[in-house]
Structures are given as C-alpha cells and as structure tokens.
Amino acid sequence: MQYVQLMSQPAKSPRPRNTAGAPESAAGSRAAAQRLKMRRELATAAMELFSTKGYEATTVDEIAAAAGVARRTFFRHFRSKEEAIFPDHDDTLVRAEAVLNAAPAHEHPLDTVCRGIKEVMRMYAASPAVSVARYRLTREVPTLREREIASVARYERLFTRYLLGHFDERDHHDGNGDPLLAEVAASAVVTAHNHVLRRWLRAGGEGDVESRLDHAFAIVRETFGTGIGAGRSRGPEKVPEAAEARVSPVADGGGDGVLVAVARTDAPLDDVMRTIERALREHRG
Missing domain, CATH: 1.10.357.10 (Tetracycline Repressor, domain 2)
Structure with a gap:
C-alpha cells in the first residue's frame, strides 16, 4: 500500500468571519464548557442511581432531579438514559x-x-x-x-x-x-x-x-x-521509480562489470528497457 500526502481541501461551507473578534470565540468556548459540565453532572447522577437503585428501576425524571435540573434539560443533552452513561x-x-x-x-x-x-x-x-x-x-x-x-x-x-x-x-x-x-x-x-x-x-x-x-x-x-506502506511523502525524498538499474563490478575482477536491474512486477516493459539503456549509456560514458 503506497500512501500519498493529501492536500488540504477548502471547507464546503466557510464559516462567516468573526467581525467582533475574540469575544465571540470566548463565548463559544464557555458554552461548550458549560455543555460538557452539565453532561458530566447528569452522567454522574445517572451512575449513582444506577448503582443504588439498579438500571431498570431508574427513570429519567429521577436522574434530572438528582442533578438539580428539569426533565427537558436532560433531553437537551441526551436522548435516553442509557446514552447518559457515556457523556x-x-x-x-x-x-x-x-x-x-x-x-x-x-x-x-x-x-x-x-x-x-x-x-x-x-x-x-x-x-x-x-x-x-x-x-x-x-x-x-x-x-x-x-x-x-x-x-x-x-x-x-x-x-x-x-x-x-x-x-x-x-x-x-x-x-x-x-x-x-x-x-x-x-x-x-x-x-x-x-x-x-x-x-x-x-x-x-x-x-x-x-x-x-x-x-x-x-x-x-x-x-x-x-x-x-512506507508512509506519506517526506518532502524532497525521491519517490521510487518503476525500475532501477546500475552497473556493479564483477566480484572476481574480470570484465567491466555487470548490469543489475530491479523492477516492479507491474512496471511497463518499455520503462524497464529505457532504464537499462540509460544505465548502460551512463556507464560507457
């Protein structure tokens, strides 16, 4: 499997620019924190009731009351009591x-x-x-x-x-x-x-x-x-070609050398032959 680096794509529907600056972002962060806090409080109340009364015997009304909120508040955060266990x-x-x-x-x-x-x-x-x-x-x-x-x-x-x-x-x-x-x-x-x-x-x-x-x-x-695979592209590193060829010396010293070619099994034959010809030309000068 060969991985490639993906270019980041523009958002499908860009968010409107915040002309008011940081306050809007800060307000959004506070709202998210309050939402998470309430979800956790409801989950804690649910856990305590499940442990003492049992899951089947516990109602949503009891969970909401234990957390000090109304039933409708519970359903703004969770669709059911089983969902409250994973806030x-x-x-x-x-x-x-x-x-x-x-x-x-x-x-x-x-x-x-x-x-x-x-x-x-x-x-x-x-x-x-x-x-x-x-x-x-x-x-x-x-x-x-x-x-x-x-x-x-x-x-x-x-x-x-x-x-x-x-x-x-x-x-x-x-x-x-x-x-x-x-x-x-x-x-x-x-x-x-x-x-x-x-x-x-x-x-x-x-x-x-x-x-x-x-x-x-x-x-x-x-x-x-x-x-x-070896991972995504690391920038300037060379991507392996379909075929590589080089001339190596003969081990016993006889002759000028031998041509060593390495090719992927799916490499086109024309590409392999061109690689071999190029390696021979470079070696012969």
Missing part, C-alpha cells in the same frame, strides 16, 4: 478526528491513528473511579453494552476512513487488497486499545496504562506497518 464520547471523537486532521506530513498514517485513539484512553483515565464503575455496570446491563459497542464502532469507522484516504488513489481497483488491509489495520488499533483498556479497568484503573498502550501499538505497527 464524553462525542467530544472525544471530535478530538480524535482533530489529531488525524493535524497530522504532520512525514508521519506514517498508522502512527497517526494510534495517536488519535489515545484520546479515548485519556478520556477513561481522566476519571478512573467513574470509568471502573461504568465498566462494571456495562458488564451487567446488555443495553449499555450495546451502546458501548456502537461507540467503539464510530472510532473504528473514523480510523478506517483515514487509512483508506491515504493510499494512492491509482491503487483503487478490483483485486487490490489495500482497502481490506486498511480496514484490518484500523480494527487492530481499536482492538489493541480495547484490550489494554479492559485489563486496566479490571485492575481497578491502576497502573501506567499509557505505556501498556504504547507496547500494544508497537505490536500492531510491527504487524501491519510494513504491509501498509
């Missing part, structure tokens, strides 16, 4: 996508994906006690488990699209295995993350989870990195 996934998905969008040109796409999914681990690690309680609850309630699986699928789709978008468009043809490899690699990154996360949660949220995650990602990169 940060939407924002974390945005942060993970931002990591992908801001990736440096020289970084291998698989490394970028590994950095992106670290945002998910940081979300869990920010509140170990809550994360552990939520993990135990999702093991007991099938509805919450299904919600968790749906959240994981969103990350996997994001990372698959990213990997698919970074190999040479000319390789999109029937019989080419690169799209499958991109999907498998994205799944492997998510699986490695979830494996480390589950072990950390089962251990009560203790230990250096990030170093364990780096070790798991190293295994993924070793398994898929070479097959996926």
Whole structure:
C-alpha cells in the first residue's frame, strides 16, 4: 500500500468571519464548557442511581432531579438514559478526528491513528473511579453494552476512513487488497486499545496504562506497518521509480562489470528497457 500526502481541501461551507473578534470565540468556548459540565453532572447522577437503585428501576425524571435540573434539560443533552452513561464520547471523537486532521506530513498514517485513539484512553483515565464503575455496570446491563459497542464502532469507522484516504488513489481497483488491509489495520488499533483498556479497568484503573498502550501499538505497527506502506511523502525524498538499474563490478575482477536491474512486477516493459539503456549509456560514458 503506497500512501500519498493529501492536500488540504477548502471547507464546503466557510464559516462567516468573526467581525467582533475574540469575544465571540470566548463565548463559544464557555458554552461548550458549560455543555460538557452539565453532561458530566447528569452522567454522574445517572451512575449513582444506577448503582443504588439498579438500571431498570431508574427513570429519567429521577436522574434530572438528582442533578438539580428539569426533565427537558436532560433531553437537551441526551436522548435516553442509557446514552447518559457515556457523556464524553462525542467530544472525544471530535478530538480524535482533530489529531488525524493535524497530522504532520512525514508521519506514517498508522502512527497517526494510534495517536488519535489515545484520546479515548485519556478520556477513561481522566476519571478512573467513574470509568471502573461504568465498566462494571456495562458488564451487567446488555443495553449499555450495546451502546458501548456502537461507540467503539464510530472510532473504528473514523480510523478506517483515514487509512483508506491515504493510499494512492491509482491503487483503487478490483483485486487490490489495500482497502481490506486498511480496514484490518484500523480494527487492530481499536482492538489493541480495547484490550489494554479492559485489563486496566479490571485492575481497578491502576497502573501506567499509557505505556501498556504504547507496547500494544508497537505490536500492531510491527504487524501491519510494513504491509501498509512506507508512509506519506517526506518532502524532497525521491519517490521510487518503476525500475532501477546500475552497473556493479564483477566480484572476481574480470570484465567491466555487470548490469543489475530491479523492477516492479507491474512496471511497463518499455520503462524497464529505457532504464537499462540509460544505465548502460551512463556507464560507457
């Protein structure tokens, strides 16, 4: 799989310019922070009620009352009580996508994906006690488990699209295995993350989870990195040609040398012959 650097595309619908300057941006940031704060307060209230009364016995009205807000406020933030158990996934998905969008040109796409999914681990690690309680609850309630699986699928789709978008468009043809490899690699990154996360949660949220995650990602990169490709263009480096040829000395000293040619199996024969002829002309002076 050969990756190429993609040029940034203009936004489909540019945002209107902010003529008022910084205040509008600051107001937007405050609103986002207040929204996240309320979502977390509702989620905390839901968690406490689920733990004491049980999931099935807890109502939305009770969650809203415990958080000190009206029922309609709850539904401005969540569509259902099971959704309240995962308040940060939407924002974390945005942060993970931002990591992908801001990736440096020289970084291998698989490394970028590994950095992106670290945002998910940081979300869990920010509140170990809550994360552990939520993990135990999702093991007991099938509805919450299904919600968790749906959240994981969103990350996997994001990372698959990213990997698919970074190999040479000319390789999109029937019989080419690169799209499958991109999907498998994205799944492997998510699986490695979830494996480390589950072990950390089962251990009560203790230990250096990030170093364990780096070790798991190293295994993924070793398994898929070479097959996926050498990475995006690194600027002035020369892109490998379809064929290369050079004259090397004969080991026993007899003769002027031998011509060594290396070509891709899909290289056009005319290109290979021109490369050989050019190498011979250069050697003969």
